[in-house]
Amino acid sequence: MNILQIVAIGIIAAMLISLLKETKPELAILLGVAAGVIIIIMVVDELYEVVASFYNIAGISGIAEGLFTTVLKIIGIGYVTEFASNVCADSGCKSVGDKILFAGKVIIMILALPIINSLLALIVEILP
Numbered sequence: 322m323n324i325l326q327i328v329a330i331g332i333i334a335a336m337l338i339s340l341l342k343e344t345k346p347e348l349a350i351l352l353g354v355a356a357g358v359i360i361i362i363m364v365v366d367e368l369y370e371v372v373a374s375f376y377n378i379a380g381i382s383g384i385a386e387g388l389f390t391t392v393l394k395i396i397g398i399g400y401v402t403e404f405a406s407n408v409c410a411d412s413g414c415k416s417v418g419d420k421i422l423f424a425g426k427v428i429i430m431i432l433a434l435p436i437i438n439s440l441l442a443l444i445v446e447i448l449p
Contacts, residue, residue: 327360350412357404391436395429402426 334356341349372393379389402425409418 327363330356330360330363350408353411354408357408361404388436388439391432395432398425398429398432 334352338349338353338356341352375389375393376386379386402421406418406422409415409421
């Protein structure tokens with residue numbers, strides 16, 4: 322992954338989108354989504370290494386693998402909802418993007434409840 326390539330793609334896409342917004346706004350939206358997907362594809366390998374490191378840490382620490390899986394799901398939901406919300410905002414539908422962010426936060430809270438319960442149980446266990 323070369324950050325300069327990613328930045329170049331982003332800047333070129335932003336300039337093209339600015340030019341196309343006036344004459345062909347639907348094409349500008351598609352170009353924005355395509356640039357985002359290309360950038361995501363460029364960092365997927367690095368993301369795989371991060372996930373593998375998390376599972377390695379889970380194995381070494383003895384913490385349940387399900388806990389790390391849940392944390393990774395929460396992180397993924399955060400990134401996906403942010404990306405989708407930004408696409409909606411770029412398309413002129415900020416209110417829909419806000420609803421996507423809200424839904425992502427609700428789902429994250431639901432996924433976090435078992436972790437919060439475990440943490441509270443551990444705190445109660447430690448307290449005299």
